Amino acid sequence: xxxxxxxxxxxxxxxxxxxxxxxxxxxxxxxxxxxxxxxxxxxxxxxxxxxxxxxxxxxxxxxxxxxxxxxxxxxxxxxxxxxxxxxxxxxxxxxxxxxxxxxxxxxxxxxxxxxxxxxxxxxxxxx
Numbered sequence: 503x504x505x506x507x508x509x510x511x512x513x514x515x516x517x518x519x520x521x522x523x524x525x526x527x528x529x530x531x532x533x534x535x536x537x538x539x540x541x542x543x544x545x546x547x548x549x550x551x552x553x554x555x556x557x558x559x560x561x562x563x564x565x566x567x568x569x570x571x572x573x574x575x576x577x578x579x580x581x582x583x584x585x586x587x588x589x590x591x592x593x594x595x596x597x598x599x600x601x602x603x604x605x606x607x608x609x610x611x612x613x614x615x616x617x618x619x620x621x622x623x624x625x626x627x628x629x
Contacts, residue, residue: 526555529562532570535577597625 533539533547550558563570604621607613613621 525559600625
């Protein structure tokens, strides 16, 4: 029975340690992400993280947790906007836009009527 409780304690402390590491890396990332914090204050936070890591992480999360969450949300919004813009840039034009471009090329004499019809058929088929 004692062996069982030793395993339970091992899992508990393992989980606590991994949770602490996640919090520690989140705090370190936030320290460097914060543009309002000057270099000296960043250095002081990091110095305290080296010498009293558990207490410093706890104090940082209590004192700066809300602004930390706001910076994380802004970062996620910027990443989402960049992803959306990238998808739009590589997705290509809509069938209407492709037909309009082909019509301009037809009017300019760059495309023949047969080529225009082929582009139009391809755009309308969705291929």
